[in-house]
Amino acid sequence: MKQLFKPNLSLALVHYPVTNKNGKEICSAVTNLDLHDIARAGRTYGVKAYYVVTPLPDQKVLVERISSHWTEGHGGQVNPARREALGLIRVASSLEEATKAIEKNGEGRPKVAVTTARNAVDMVSHEAFRETIKDGRPYLLVFGTAWGLSPSIIETADYVLEPVLGVADYNHLSVRSAVSIILDRLLSR
Amino acid sequence: MKQLFKPNLSLALVHYPVTNKNGKEICSAVTNLDLHDIARAGRTYGVKAYYVVTPLPDQKVLVERISSHWTEGHGGQVNPARREALGLIRVASSLEEATKAIEKNGEGRPKVAVTTARNAVDMVSHEAFRETIKDGRPYLLVFGTAWGLSPSIIETADYVLEPVLGVADYNHLSVRSAVSIILDRLLSR
Numbered sequence: 001m002k003q004l005f006k007p008n009l010s011l012a013l014v015h016y017p018v019t020n021k022n023g024k025e026i027c028s029a030v031t032n033l034d035l036h037d038i039a040r041a042g043r044t045y046g047v048k049a050y051y052v053v054t055p056l057p058d059q060k061v062l063v064e065r066i067s068s069h070w071t072e073g074h075g076g077q078v079n080p081a082r083r084e085a086l087g088l089i090r091v092a093s094s095l096e097e098a099t100k101a102i103e104k105n106g107e108g109r110p111k112v113a114v115t116t117a118r119n120a121v122d123m124v125s126h127e128a129f130r131e132t133i134k135d136g137r138p139y140l141l142v143f144g145t146a147w148g149l150s151p152s153i154i155e156t157a158d159y160v161l162e163p164v165l166g167v168a169d170y171n172h173l174s175v176r177s178a179v180s181i182i183l184d185r186l187l188s189r
Numbered sequence: 190m191k192q193l194f195k196p197n198l199s200l201a202l203v204h205y206p207v208t209n210k211n212g213k214e215i216c217s218a219v220t221n222l223d224l225h226d227i228a229r230a231g232r233t234y235g236v237k238a239y240y241v242v243t244p245l246p247d248q249k250v251l252v253e254r255i256s257s258h259w260t261e262g263h264g265g266q267v268n269p270a271r272r273e274a275l276g277l278i279r280v281a282s283s284l285e286e287a288t289k290a291i292e293k294n295g296e297g298r299p300k301v302a303v304t305t306a307r308n309a310v311d312m313v314s315h316e317a318f319r320e321t322i323k324d325g326r327p328y329l330l331v332f333g334t335a336w337g338l339s340p341s342i343i344e345t346a347d348y349v350l351e352p353v354l355g356v357a358d359y360n361h362l363s364v365r366s367a368v369s370i371i372l373d374r375l376l377s378r
Contacts, residue, residue, distance in 0.1 A: 046355065
């Protein structure tokens with residue numbers, strides 16, 4: 001079996017600022033299954049942390065409540081595998097706050113790589129980014145909920161990853177599927 | 190961009206017979222997000238149909254109700270992309286019924302490939318199976334809900350695909366993530 005490289009990669013799932021169907025900037029609601037599915041995929045591929053980004057106080061409490069049920073509460077006792085996964089979850093008010101939290105680990109400010117289902121200029125292929133992150137420096141891989149990350153987030157990122165393309169022009173994966181596929185492309189053995 | 194081969198691949202998501210945490214055979218409940226996420230991934234990668242397998246009459250009605258909301262009802266009008274995805278859904282009482290439905294298309298009985306998170310004997314790698322399905326003959330790729338497909342399903346399959354491995358020995362992806370990753374490995378450009 002091939003040796004894995006140890007990535008220094010964290011995930012962020014952004015609920016604000018994202019766009020709605022009409023391109024308007026909104027704050028989306030946290031969903032339970034985004035926490036579970038993405039934490040499980042993150043743990044499977046060895047990501048360092050999973051930042052759930054929302055500025056709304058009640059939504060932050062919700063995330064803490066769900067994750068602590070599985071890390072400290074009854075859920076973790078009956079399902080240790082789920083505890084390991086949900087233990088990756090951190091709450092952040094903004095992407096900047098997540099970036100600063102990683103920087104505090106002492107390895108420098110992470111490079112921010114955003115994902116989008118749309119075409120953008122200067123996109124990086126998954127293959128190329130897989131090579132990039134082998135340098136062991138910190139990276140933050142960012143996904144948007146709803147209809148995707150706000151242009152303000154995409155424009156200020158260090159890298160924009162190419163969309164996941166299937167057949168023809170159908171390009172409507174759930175964020176849970178997109179995270180899973182991109183982690184597999186970047187980090188599989 | 191590389192040319193895609195046209196697979197003749199259908200999906201099945203089995204709710205019975207599957208196992209629970211203790212290895213006991215159970216019938217699991219259909220969930221809304223399994224329908225949506227897997228249909229969207231299936232449409233993205235060009236699968237022919239997505240069979241939701243449950244013997245329970247009320248669960249079959251539930252699947253029909255959800256899919257028709259998006260294919261014939263209001264949902265499809267406001268979200269045509271979702272209509273295309275959910276249009277792949279077929280309800281079947283058993284895996285055998287799904288197999289027969291494919292056979293009725295006139296291209297012969299499909300070969301059945303099952304997925305599992307556990308190790309089994311004579312497993313086929315995703316790479317090898319990607320080559321196998323290039324023959325254009327019908328294949329049915331089967332996923333289990335809950336703690337996975339019952340041994341009775343695995344033992345009678347034509348192919349058992351290797352588990353998706355991430356790092357170390359953590360192997361607890363959601364079925365939605367596993368479907369997405371395996372479709373990408375088998376069918377990506």
